[in-house]
Amino acid sequence: MNKPLRRVSVFCLILVAALMLRANWVQVVKADDYANNSHNKRAIYEKYSHPRGDFLVEGKPITSSVKTDDKQYEFLRKYEFGPMYAPVTGFISPFVGKNLLESIDDDILSGKDSRLFVRKVLDTVTNKGTRGGNVALTINAKAQEAAYNGLKDKTGAAVAIDPDTGKVLAMVSTPSYDPNVLAQNDRNAVAKAYDGLTLDTNKKRKTPDTNFDPKMPMDNRALRYTYAPGSTFKLITAAAALSTGQFKPDTVPTVPLSGGKLFYPNSNQFLPDSHPAECAGASLQKALELSCNTVFASVGQQVTQEKVKAQADAFGFNNFGKGSQNPLDIPSRAAMSVFPTGLDQGQLMRSSIGQDSVAATPLQMAMVVAGIANNGKVMKPYVVDELRAQNLSVLEKTQPQVAGEAITPEVAQMLQDMMKGVVDNGTGKSAQIPGVTVGGKTGTAQHGENNNKNPYAWFVSYAKGADGKKVAVAVVVEDSDAERNEISGSGLAGPIAKAIMEAVVKK
Amino acid sequence: MSNTTITPQAAPNRRNTELMMLGFAVLVPMLAYANVGLAGDGSLPMGSLIKYGFGLGVFAGIAHLLVRKFAPYADPLLLPLATFLNGMGLMFINRLDLDIVKGIGLGGRHGTAAAGSQLMYSAIGIGLFVGIVVLLKDHRLLQRYTYTFMALALVLLVSPIPFPGDMYGAKIWIRLGPFNFQPGEFTKIVLTIFFAGYLMAKRDALALASRKVMGLYFPRGRDMGPIVVVWLLSILILVFERDLGTSLLFFGLFVVMLYVATERTSWLLFGLFMAIGGAVVVGTLEPHVHDRVAAWLDPLAAYNGSGSVQSEQLAQALFGYGTGGLLGTGLNQGHPTEIGFAARSDFILTTVGEELGxxxxxxxxxxxxxxIERGLRTSLAARDPFGKLLAAGLSVTIALQVFVVAGGVTGLIPLTGMTMPFLAQGGSSVITNWALVAILIRISDTARRPAPPAGTFDPGAQVAPRRGSHASGRDGTPAGGTTPPQPSATPADGSSAPDPEALTVAGGVPSAPGGPPPGGSGTPPRPFVPPPNPGGGAPFGPPGQGGSGGPNP
Incomplete structure (x- = not known):
């Protein structure tokens, strides 16, 4: 019986050898596939097994990682300022994903980035325990706080940019949400909170999602919503006009009024003005101060559609953002602002004053003002200043980039002066800051069918402090609870813009 | 090839080797407990270290002492290997308890600790081990009850049918109040004994009466009866109990034993075709088996929403191996409970892969x-065909079971509901496997025991002095170890109990093999060495045969 026994021994060894080969297959060859499978929660646990890196504002962390008793999600992400920074940082949750910078810079924050590898090994060897790298933001803490406090009871957005560099100094979107509720370790609580915050558009749902906040607090309005820019677009129409050389600020454009009204071509509909008497025969400067629709509609027609669009494009319309060839990532991606082509004369008239199909993100309008304030050069906005290692040494610093030269310095200077006039003498008086050069432009954008919805209140402005500090701001307030006739850029949005500017330029 | 690999005369007593290896087998899991504790809350888990690590060591130490006394020539590795696996299993169960009690990875459900009961079952298992080593003087006693074991096996096999199945619908449990048994585990030993006894009786007919077709010897139709019966039985297990593993194990076991008994390769081929045929037919027709095959073919389909694979267990197991990689996450630093409660039982190997890599x-x-190979070596060394077949069958049982379970949880073959011998949680399993190792120890002791020169039947003259020296060296105290257990084991032999002082003749002077007292089971103070010629004159054969020197059953 020994011959078959020896063969059986070999057979048994082959069985074990097959198991060993299989173990090599699943633990070496296929290991990375399995380890990184999206359904393998161990990868998530691993991420939570050490402190996540923090976001830094002016060198101070605005997030933290708190050690808990939870074995799976050991370190809890804390957002010290809750909703204030949510539109900048986004959130990370053990259960419902992540977004914005938490998502984009995840490799740095979680420590996965290869540049952090050496430090990670050192930390492991020295038993210090590893942690993620840090992300230093361009945000100005006071400006962010001012913007948030101004908007927190309203629906809207505000963006502040340093015109010289493109640094985003403040970015707020309201209503906001507290990312801490999504970051907690309690799966059910997170699921419930997330469900209440978001609209589930999954087509497989049997009943439509009714449990959501209709104001969509998790949407970043500053980046992702496009609004009709309204009268703030007159800055671009004015820039296009001045750039032709045929217009100066004191030029009085010809406006084909009939009976004091500007009718649309072949129509008995007319374009209204809020100050019809003063707008008749107003200079470009005066028309901007009073925000005369008739003057800028006519100027737009005279400058031609192509040139207005070209000017808008030079500031970034149709050019940056989602869907364009040149996506604008700050590094979160912004939506594209639009100035359409193929308009008829009536549409061109309305588009020249920022109505009709013109749409702009608050970020885009801040870029327009920043371009004007920076003598024509539009800087590419960015919100991540530096990526830093665990020990805060700088791995990567974002260099300011010129996005384009939208207007000549001369035209820019003229526009700056005209905007200053708006604040000093015109509709933007609410933004005056003593001792500081402030220029601005209000906007009250109609929207809805037959303009039946409460308009958007806009305010875009720049400020130059005595010590050379500059800031460009765009604020938009959606239909807040105010009475319709009280909504104006100056009344609602102006004070918020003023507060942001003050925070930046005042000592 | 009839020579054994171990020359009887040269076989040393390897008990000290066993003790040393046993030390390692107890020490390694104890270090692992320390590792678990330090990786967890940073302190040494003295409680579990002493209770589980040292506790099992004490039981194994007792087992060693009794092996030293009652099976002095046994293979020195079997006990340490079993102790090591049992110890590591306890350690893993204890480590998984930490997470399961807290409900980590179980979606908020909390489990109860299992290490305590596993330790209890291990103790019972080692108790059974000791009982078998002490009481089973010769493995050939089992041969007497060949058909009793067959009846027992049949009863055990059908017993789970009236009880509800597990989550896969496999009916492998008997549930009586708080106690659950997996009779399949017990059946494997019972069935192996039956196969060994049956094949010993029938092997000549099966081996010799055959027809040659295309160079291979095929059995006559009437001799195919047994294999067809076992094949049908396996298919019936598969259909009625939906238990792929047990079915595969029993059929594979029978085919291998048939091959060993008859030395006919044709049986292997024949069995292989029958197994594949049966598996294909049942795999297509039986939905539960079908599900498992689907999960095996594409484990990650559990996530694609098609519903073709219901359970994500296998996918989670694969994630665990992948995460563990080469060196593992370290004990108590992985997340093995993602698999669920099965992490302690069927899927315990996944914890090994994840945390130890x-x-x-x-x-x-x-x-x-x-x-396995020590078991097969025992089989090679055994001098009687029944012992050879039994040892081979038991070893192959372990091999097949390890292959079926480990292959299942690593995705090599479809998943089956069986447990890793010694490692996994399960009272039935650990008790059975200790009994299995005890039988192997008994066979190896018999096999390796120094034999008298062939043809000599006067042990008193040649064997006794050498044995005597072994006995004194082994037991340390004169006579104390050698004699007292004898009366209790063989009460009928009380009158011929050796004089405690008669150390040097303890080997066999009082009762020569030819003359045990009536009643047969009476044994001389030292179990007698069977002559090298297998089956010829087994002195401890069934009653009525004992000492007659003849009938080969």
Missing amino acids: LAGMMAIFMVYALL
């Missing part, structure tokens, strides 16, 4: 390989 997996497989 490929290195740990290879080590565990190597230990199993050693256990």
